[in-house]
Amino acid sequence: MVQTKKKKSRGPKPVSVRDERWLHFYRQMVKIRLFEEEVNQLYLGAKMPGLAHLYIGEEAIAVGVCEALRQTDYITSTHRGHGHCIAKGATLDRMFSELLGKAAGYCRGKGGSMHIADQESGNLGANAIVGGSAGIATGAAMSARMRGTDQVAVCFFGDGALGQGLLYEAMNMAALWKLPVIYVCENNLYNEYTHYSETTAGRVSARAEAFDILTESIDGQDVKVVHTAALKCVAQARRGAGPSFILCNTYRFHGHHVGDIDRAYYRSKSEEEQWKSRRDPLKLLADWLKKNKMADAKALQAVENDISTEIKAAVNFALNAPYPEPEEVTQHVYA
Amino acid sequence: MAAKTQDTAVSEAKVREITFAQAINEALAEEMRRDPTVFIIGEDVAEAGTPFKVLSGLVKEFGTNRVIDSPISEAGIAGIGVGAAMTGMRPIVDIMFGDFLTLTMDQLVNQAAKIRYMSGGKLKVPLVLRTTLGAARRSAAQHSQSLHAWVSHIPGLKVVLPATPSDAKGLLKSAIRDDNPVVFFEDKMMYQLRGSVPAEEYTIPLGVADIKRTGTDITLVATSSMVQVALEAAGSLHEADISAEVIDVRTTVPLDKDTLIGSVRKTSRAIVIDEGYESYGVTAEIASVIAEGAFYYLDAPVRRMGAMDVPVPFSPVLEDQTVPTAEKVAELALGLCKNR
Numbered sequence: 001m002v003q004t005k006k007k008k009s010r011g012p013k014p015v016s017v018r019d020e021r022w023l024h025f026y027r028q029m030v031k032i033r034l035f036e037e038e039v040n041q042l043y044l045g046a047k048m049p050g051l052a053h054l055y056i057g058e059e060a061i062a063v064g065v066c067e068a069l070r071q072t073d074y075i076t077s078t079h080r081g082h083g084h085c086i087a088k089g090a091t092l093d094r095m096f097s098e099l100l101g102k103a104a105g106y107c108r109g110k111g112g113s114m115h116i117a118d119q120e121s122g123n124l125g126a127n128a129i130v131g132g133s134a135g136i137a138t139g140a141a142m143s144a145r146m147r148g149t150d151q152v153a154v155c156f157f158g159d160g161a162l163g164q165g166l167l168y169e170a171m172n173m174a175a176l177w178k179l180p181v182i183y184v185c186e187n188n189l190y191n192e193y194t195h196y197s198e199t200t201a202g203r204v205s206a207r208a209e210a211f212d213i214l215t216e217s218i219d220g221q222d223v224k225v226v227h228t229a230a231l232k233c234v235a236q237a238r239r240g241a242g243p244s245f246i247l248c249n250t251y252r253f254h255g256h257h258v259g260d261i262d263r264a265y266y267r268s269k270s271e272e273e274q275w276k277s278r279r280d281p282l283k284l285l286a287d288w289l290k291k292n293k294m295a296d297a298k299a300l301q302a303v304e305n306d307i308s309t310e311i312k313a314a315v316n317f318a319l320n321a322p323y324p325e326p327e328e329v330t331q332h333v334y335a
Numbered sequence: 336m337a338a339k340t341q342d343t344a345v346s347e348a349k350v351r352e353i354t355f356a357q358a359i360n361e362a363l364a365e366e367m368r369r370d371p372t373v374f375i376i377g378e379d380v381a382e383a384g385t386p387f388k389v390l391s392g393l394v395k396e397f398g399t400n401r402v403i404d405s406p407i408s409e410a411g412i413a414g415i416g417v418g419a420a421m422t423g424m425r426p427i428v429d430i431m432f433g434d435f436l437t438l439t440m441d442q443l444v445n446q447a448a449k450i451r452y453m454s455g456g457k458l459k460v461p462l463v464l465r466t467t468l469g470a471a472r473r474s475a476a477q478h479s480q481s482l483h484a485w486v487s488h489i490p491g492l493k494v495v496l497p498a499t500p501s502d503a504k505g506l507l508k509s510a511i512r513d514d515n516p517v518v519f520f521e522d523k524m525m526y527q528l529r530g531s532v533p534a535e536e537y538t539i540p541l542g543v544a545d546i547k548r549t550g551t552d553i554t555l556v557a558t559s560s561m562v563q564v565a566l567e568a569a570g571s572l573h574e575a576d577i578s579a580e581v582i583d584v585r586t587t588v589p590l591d592k593d594t595l596i597g598s599v600r601k602t603s604r605a606i607v608i609d610e611g612y613e614s615y616g617v618t619a620e621i622a623s624v625i626a627e628g629a630f631y632y633l634d635a636p637v638r639r640m641g642a643m644d645v646p647v648p649f650s651p652v653l654e655d656q657t658v659p660t661a662e663k664v665a666e667l668a669l670g671l672c673k674n675r
Contacts, residue, residue: 074422108455115453124421125454129445135414136421136446143419146374146400153418166441169411176406332456333490335514 019294025067025223026289026300029059029282030307032083035092038311039082039099039113043258047319048099052113055083057253060281061186062087064226065154065246068234074122074140074153076133079114080186080252081126084156089121092310096318103324104317110324110332124153131157131164134183138170141181141237152180152237160191162200162207171243175211180237182230183208183245186220188252193266208245220248221281224288251275350533356389356526358500359465362507363390363427365536367397370425373511374401376412377429377465385431387467387526409435413442413464417516420462421450425511430466433520434480439464447516448491462516463507468496469522469560469610470647470658479647479654481560481610484617486518487587493517493541494588498562500530502585505539513541522560522610542589546598550580552675553604553668556595556621558584560658561608561640567661568668575665577672587617595621596628603634604671608659613641635671640664 036056042048055062058080066075066087077084085095090106098105099113106116117125124140127133137155144151161167162185174181191199208215214236216229226248233244253276255263263272289295353361367373375393377385381404384391394402405412409430416426430436436443447460468481487494493515497503503521510517547562548569557565562583569579580598584590599605605625607618618639625637643657 076418106455107453107457110455111453117450117454117458119454119457124418125450125458127446129441132441132446135411135416135442136418138411139415139418139420139426140422141418142415143422143424146419147372147423166410166414169406169408170414172406173408173411173415332452332454334493335451335456335459335461 022285022289023295023299023303025063025227026282026285026295027303027307028063028067028087029223029285030304031092031310032059032062032086033282034304034307034311035082035086035095038315040254040258042099042315049101050112052099052258053080053256054254054258055080057275057281058186058188058220058250059083060223060226060285061184061220061248061250062156064223065184065230067227068230069122069152069154072122072149073151074124074137074144075156076124076137076140076153077126077156078130078133078158079126079128080158081114081116081156085116085118085123085126088118088123090116090118090123092314093317096315097321100318100321101323102318102321103328104321108324108328131161131167133157134161134164134167134170138174138179138181141174141179142177144180150238152182152234154182154184156184156186159185159187159189159196159200159204161185162196162204163191168207171208171211171213171245174243175213178240178242180240181243182233182237183243185245185247186250187247188250190252190256190266192256193260195266205245205247213242214244215247216244217247218249220250221279221284223281223285251279350531352529353500353532354526355500355503355521355528355530356387358504358532359389359507359521360391360393362504362511363393364396366508366511367393367401372423373425373427374403375427375429376403376405376416378405378407378431380404380429385429387523389526390429409438410442413439414446416462416464417442417447417450417460420460420516421458425461427463427465427511430464432478433466433468433482434477436466436482436485440485443486443492443516443518444489448489451515452491459514460516461514463510463519464516465519465521467523468520469524470642470654471524473649473651473654475649476646481520481642483518483520483558483587484611484615487617487620491516492588493586495519495541495586496559497521497585498525498557498559498583500528501532502539502545502583504532505537506541506585508538509541512538517541520559524560528563539585541586542591543585544591544594545583545585546580546594547583548579548581550578550602552578552602552672553606554580554582554598554602555606555608555664555668556582556584556625557608558587558610558617560610564659564661564664565608568664571661571665572668575669577668577675579668584621590621590624592624592628595625599625599629600632603632606638606640606664606667606671608640608664610642610658612644613639614644616641634674638667638671640667
């Protein structure tokens with residue numbers, strides 16, 4: 001889990017989260033952004049095998065939600081999951097190692113980009129079946145209650161998962177049994193290469209409302225908004241008042257995966273430029289921090305420099321780390 | 336080579352006759368008493384005790400928090416089971432008919448079976464999915480299949496097919512204590528079968544076949560519903576002076592290859608009998624294990640008998656043709672033993 005500072009400072013304006021915590025949010029978002037940019041480079045440099053689905057543009061959601069959680073709370077993630085893993089507390093060296101198929105990776109190189117799981121930070125795993133973790137997150141929430149803890153579970157999924165029946169089976173049971181689970185829908189507008197409006201009838205939030213689940217439809221680019229909604233939903237879950245659904249409206253800055261370069265047939269360059277220039281979650285937070293005098297340009301640059309150094313060290317660690325021994329192929333099939 | 340059943344030795348006085356259904360019920364109750372993390376979730380499992388009444392009385396002892404009636408959402412309850420298993424519970428997911436396994440397949444195949452491996456050995460999924468198999472109940476094509484080959488194909492799952500009340504109890508207790516996802520198949524026609532079951536605590540390890548009858552001329556390898564068929568065939572073969580050995584594999588995963596190969600090396604002939612569809616099924620896998628391991632000892636080709644490759648029909652005169660019978664097994668065995 002992310003480090004929280006012991007000493008809390010007082011900012012010029014009272015806000016729900018203390019100032020240096022907002023700067024910490026910024027740090028986490030920068031970490032995801034720079035991690036993903038490095039992943040892109042690794043992939044383009046043919047150093048990374050397989051697929052990479054970048055989270056760039058959606059950072060405010062992972063950070064805004066995970067900052068409302070405890071280390072012992074659970075998340076389930078998606079094929080576009082690097083941001084969730086980092087926000088829940090994964091370390092970059094072991095993340096890069098996993099992406100490169102190295103033994104030092106979170107899954108000893110057996111999972112890769114789409115299956116990072118980190119039990120210690122409560123990450124039950126990224127899932128490459130769209131909507132595939134809806135049952136798992138709901139089951140983790142049920143387990144938390146049966147074991148008498150106040151843990152909660154967050155199920156991250158995209159607009160593509162709205163087409164999967166499992167999601168509605170799970171939401172129905174979560175609502176019936178008031179399970180402590182928060183369904184976080186990251187609507188980045190595209191099911192792979194198809195605009196969600198071509199695949200999704202009716203209002204998205206109405207689907208959760210039909211189960212009488214608390215539903216928040218929010219701007220997923222503003223980390224403050226996301227965090228506020230997450231705090232409310234997590235508090236409700238913790239006090240046993242049942243599940244919730246946060247519909248985060250967001251945008252995938254890159255393609256479906258790094259190889260998805262030619263996108264003109266499903267979305268325009270101008271649409272992409274508008275989101276990048278006006279709705280970049282990092283820029284929105286940076287501007288707000290500066291405007292409210294919680295951080296100046298120098299402080300923000302210092303954050304970026306710090307993270308950049310951390311990324312370099314982490315990627316070097318991974319590039320130099322050994323691959324698993326060939327004998328490991330038959331290990332871990334059974335417990 | 337022959338494996339013995341691992342039942343702890345018990346005095347004759349303490350062996351009782353109970354039904355297969357009662358044996359399952361006892362195993363569940365004992366494990367739920369022993370371990371508070373064990374719970375049951377499924378359709379009509381609580382007050383109804385399932386349509387087969389196998390779970391009758393459990394909700395009275397353990398309450399609705401541990402015997403949970405779910406909506407008709409097989410994929411959903413399988414997924415909830417996986418998530419609960421990953422986070423410290425030992426769920427038992429009840430899937431009423433084996434035909435409905437198809438609805439749980441993503442959760443079983445892409446999630447439960449792979450989570451341990453994909454996480455590099457960090458996560459585990461101690462889940463039991465109980466379901467049924469078997470035709471001959473006049474239930475037609477969507478309530479009669481034996482789909483255990485589907486899950487036996489997937490690395491990461493264990494698959495259990497008990498054929499007697501005592502095996503059912505001992506194997507189910509082991510399945511519940513196992514740290515892996517286990518799919519446990521019960522033959523619907525066998526629920527009222529009576530048999531000796533020790534009164535004392537015992538378990539039977541997964542992966543150990545049981546020689547249900549010893550013989551020297553031919554090995555009849557059978558699973559679940561076909562074990563009784565094989566035993567009946569062995570009885571009539573005895574009349575014809577042919578000594579048949581009957582091996583109950585008990586678990587297709589892990590498969591006790593040594594016991595199968597050892598038996599056929601001794602008898603030189605084998606028929607594999609299973610109620611799954613014959614093509615691409617359990618009989619094919621076991622027959623090839625035998626052929627590879629006992630080829631130079633064989634006096635006849637290894638033969639297979641599965642369910643006919645047709646959807647299970649409703650009309651009794653049609654349905655009864657689709658499943659191997661003791662007569663057909665004995666007839667085939669007689670032919671194989673002609674030049675004995």
